[in-house]
Amino acid sequence: MHFPRAAVFAALPFLASALTTGDRHRGYACPAPVLNVTAVFGPGLSAGASIHFASDPDFNTTTVQRYTPWHQPTFQVTIKPSTPEDVQFIVKTANKYHVPFYATGGGHGGDAKSNTVHNAIDIDLSNFQENVFDAAANTLTVGPGISFGDFQKNLYDVGKFVPTGNAFCVNMIGATLGAAHGPFQGLGGLGIDRLRSVRLVTAAGDIVTASDTENSDLFWAVRGAGANFGIVLSATYEALDAPNGGNLVQADFQYDGAANYSLWQLLQSWDTTYPKEMGLTITAALVRATGKVSLTSSMTYFGPQEDAQPWIDQFLSLNPVRWQNQTMPYYNASAAQAFGTGANSCRKGMWNSHPSAAAKVTNPETYMSVLNQYAKIMTDRPWLTGIMFLQRFNTTVTQSVPKNKQGVYPGRDFGTLIMINNFFDGADHDADVYQATAPLRSQLAATSGFGKLQTYINYAYGDEGPAVWFGEENLPRLAKLKKQWDPKNKFGAAYPIPF
Template identity: 55%
Template sequence: MLFSRALPVTCLALAAPVTAWAQSFARSATGTNITALFAPGLSPGASIHFPSDPDYANETIQRWSTYDPPTFVVTIKPAVYTDVQFIVKQADRHNIPIYATGGAHGAEPGFGNVKHAINIDLSNFNTTDLNTATNRLTLGPGIVFADLYDLLYNAGKEIPTGNALCVNMIGATIGAGVGPLQGLHGLIIDALRSVLIVTAAGDLVTASDTQHPGLFWAVRGAGANFGIIVSATYEVYDAKNNGQVIEADFQFLPSANRSLWEVLKSWDSSYPAEMGLTIGAGFNRSGGVPTLGASVSFVGTQAQAQPYLDKFLALNPILSRVQSIGWNQLAIQSGFGSALRVCTRGQYANHYGVGANQTNVNVFTDVYNRFAAFSAARPWYAGTMAVQRYSSAAALAVPISKRGVYPWRDIGTLIEFNNFYDGPVHDAEVDAFCKPARSDLLAVSGFPTPHVYINYAFGDEGPEVWYGKANLPRLVALKKRWDPKNKFGAGNPIYL
């Protein structure tokens, strides 16, 4: 077991004075001496880190967003599954809150309700095991999308992943998981075959279709509420088109936005399974103008993709690029190679999301224009508006008994406001723009009730929107069984 800047347990007495202060703070925050409580029960590879340690930011996973974050008295990095079990049990005995960190990409305001917690940093669980004979991939909660691209591509395999290469695979999975390959293979949860999860009781449980199937149902869409997943096994697929995709990027004048929404609307009733689309809007501070672009991925040949690309070319883009690449390069190449921006940690950021199955050109145009005006008038704002379009056919083809709790497989278009700005002094202004814009988009979404992909949710929508009203009785019953003290799920809680 390691402690404070990875010092061996035998060197505790030699720790710097700042560590003594950290211990004092931890004791005052929780009424407990953290090291004395946890160090004896951890494995030799585990480590304890206090926020006051000089190397804390380098030794522990830092949050992507500083918006209304949880607060920690200490971070413990377990090395083996029994470490996680011990931490959960020991924290429960002493009534200390816990919080598990995989990729640290969540930004819901509910996380701010987690105070003086033990942060369980899962980054040591960063292994992958690919079996090409059985088409199974097992991985830990320290794995992000980028860790999988070359591994699978080089083996002639693929799996649905999201657009941002730095997002945690398991974290995205338990919210359903959308991305450019979902038209061919369904959501990421549709590839999930089992999980090893440490429950609120500290038990290590396998959940699958055959073992604890109720828990497995809940994990697929509401997993953050039921424990700490320490391993997940997925089915992988033979790569389509030898793993090659057409990737195309377009940049338009802002005046083309209505025409771009008309292109999107033309696919409302029929959309190719092979194609992923992201339309992005922002504001160029150096040029003082709004921006508008589109990125397309198409699993197929140039000739097969061309009729769809021609619709964008007809709008006279001011910049365009079309290339054939391996699917493993999609995330890094998309958007003229701008993907890394969303991976910067420590930004003050939140997001609002809407799910739709139709395009109202008038409302989309109006919201874009309002977004551009809002951005132009506020030099402190660096947010974006993203509209993603994927085929929902494969997700809807999954039998109901295999689907999990995620209720909104019929979403075809996802709209998200990704808000980046300088701090809480401007929260009210951002909310005052986003909430009416979200309401206007929901009103023309094509759905009778609000739909939101939970990983894009702001956090104020409520359980009926996150999980579906019809699912709540079963979810509540499972929550009472597996997490009766509400240890987990602060971001999108299931209320007991």
Template identity: 40%
Template sequence: MCTSCGGSTTTIVAKDILPEAGSNSVDSAVQLIDIFRPHLSAGAQILFPFDKSWATELRQRWTTWEHPSFTSAIKPATESDLVSIVKLCAQHQIPFLATGGGHGAGMGYGTIKNAMNIDLGNFSSVELNAEANEMTVGGATLAAQVYEPLYAAGKEIPLGRSRCVGMVGLTLGGGIGSLQGRHGLVMDSLLSVRMVTARGDIVTASRTENADLFWALRGAGTNFGIITQATYRVYDAINNGQFINADFIYQAKSSRGLWDILKWADEEMPPELSIAVASGYDHAEGQALLIACVEYYGPLEDAQKFLDPFRALDPIKTGITSVPWPILSATAQFGNEETACKRSQFVNCYTVGLGQIHTDTLEKVFNMFIDFYRANPGYEGRFGYQKYCNKKVMAVPASETVYPWRNIKTQVLLRNMQTDHSIDAEVDALMRSMRSALAATSGFDGLQTYMNYAHGDEDSEALYGPNLSRVMEVKRKWDPTNMFGRGRPIPISS
């Protein structure tokens, strides 16, 4: 760590001032206050786990699985606060993690122990310039905050499937979602960012300014600094912002028919259509169930031909509605999609990207899933396939961003939420087996991982592929002491 980045010249090592997680050490708290308070604005807050406002003033992480442990937190009010915090953390060797939406996962975050949480909750804003087709958001702005302003102005932007994720975090990992068939990934709409770097500098990154940093941010952004605001291109809303949301629930006997639809979509997927198929298990009834969520931006008469194959599979429940864009994600899956937005759940995720659908493999992993459910009554989990047209995504040159896997046609998300933690090891073994089986027939030579869904045990090749060496060079230039990206670090040396 840098020990001469401003402030006093005396270096206090983190272990001397940071208490162990859960400790109520007043002396350590006083030392931290003495270090930071003189350099912060009046609106900045310094908090500790023993403060009554800890849980209310700070945005709590959405999953308790492999979570970082914090002994303190600072909630900066200004960019100048952030500059001071970064410099002082470097000087005093204090580990930290900056958080916005709090929706990041991955086992790498569990290695962050006794750290300081830099909570960006005060950087939460939306400014829309409809005439220029541009929108600027704060570093902690949630996706939920942009729907209404855009919809009211007759605009839209590609977003993910959940309203509760942070806009910036969603973008930095890539940003897949139902509008990518029309507008590409979320990061493809990013125009520029303003951020604090490891040196404590405030810089702008765009295609014309600090272009190397802008390239690296789009796919590996958490490794380079703290983004205070991001500016995006927005688009005229399609069909006046009205979507068709069609949900279907099936028994296990319909599984192959669903896999065949996904296989058809490998080549025939129109840009207006998105498909998500998830599997779960009803312990009370002792049966597996599948749910298909089909979204189409356009009128119902145009959507009918895409809905007919789902109707033909004999669903046990069907719901088809026309909904405005702001409530689409809350409506999906009969209103259950927003379960991903509950805070402090135990959620352990795995993922794999597919370039093709292999129906026998999908049926194999489906049966593995069912067998495990039947043998483990304490298990709760879902696995699903998200399918979006990727022609617009592929139209962007592969060299444009560090995220390399624009050729993925189907994203697989394996999400585990068991309360019986005696089976955690068995769950991980099952997930690795399912991931390996899917990767073996994915159509790719190796594992291709979407950063925002990554488990954390994937190697750097799975995340960055052919762009690994180049992103390592950018990392050495902008963050040579590896202050950022502790959850999913980019290797500094070969």
């Protein structure tokens, strides 16, 4: 059951009776809890806050569930704060009792290091639903309970946009802390480029604001390494006018395996001409019924049909087995992509690992070879379902941002993001999947134009290291700030800053 503030003074059993070694929902596994969490935390929470146990019948529907159980943290209990003061109190109380805590926004994290967090307090931020457009300031301020889709719809209604990532269900603030690559970055830069301030709870439990004029060093660190520095309660973004009345062209093309070279050649031909209005996602997978690969390209063009048509024609020249073309509000494009299957990217509960790489040039031979190898890996493993997932963006705006406005994120020249997206049946196959697919990442990195592995931190597997996540040149400054703001290393388990 969950316990609102009003119920905490009743006689309550110790947590040991509510959680057992059999409780495995979203990583709950704590055979020897040390606190009566309800008694310790309950009296200091607001009336709107609540405490949730994994044994509650409605637990899976009343708390945010993690996107994947792969390498997940383990929790003693979930607490859903309702006010900023609740978050402060949880952090300070957890510190007092030496209990780790872990904030959950949309639950879309998936990395190799989060399982270093054990028996933590899960701070579920889904109650923070602020989503307010200030017309006078031309800004939108949102809480950590707001997804890309919520964010986009509010802006669309007032004729505005801010660059976001691709999947409508992903948490806006969580993605921004990594950078927020996405299909609209050619027109507006990365999500962090439109960020103007954040309000966060620090490791000490203080509420502070970070912006260009207040705690500016912290604001620099938040833009690319934010998960290492606090729990963001709200973020304010400066909006841009939406092109074409906020409507875009969305087109999908499906190809059989015969396109597993010509499609990559087309992509290569755009290495120096890729339009700023276009975003592109390509997925390639093994069709088990036929034993052959199939490829799907989904493009968005933030402009009128006549401007998009020359690019559509180039896809059509590759003879897709089917295709479609439609115009829609930009906030609908995520779900509509890939012939209306875009919502599949929001499914939760699947065991998922994902070695990834970034590129600034396209190598058709490598992409063709990697896809063929990946198909063979899946053929040999009936329990493995995989997708070679590629996203392509224009980088003109991202690279033109002045150095003093860029924040930490080192990947402004990442024109292409490539992920080997593995879905399989559990931990018993982790080592095999990694050993089979990590070499594919290495091959992609070798011909990426960087000469070494680079990847987007929000897509990172977790073994790449801080120089890849944050940029080698940024590490000394980050280490200094980490010592200042989080000296006991309360945050950043997934992608830690060495200090």
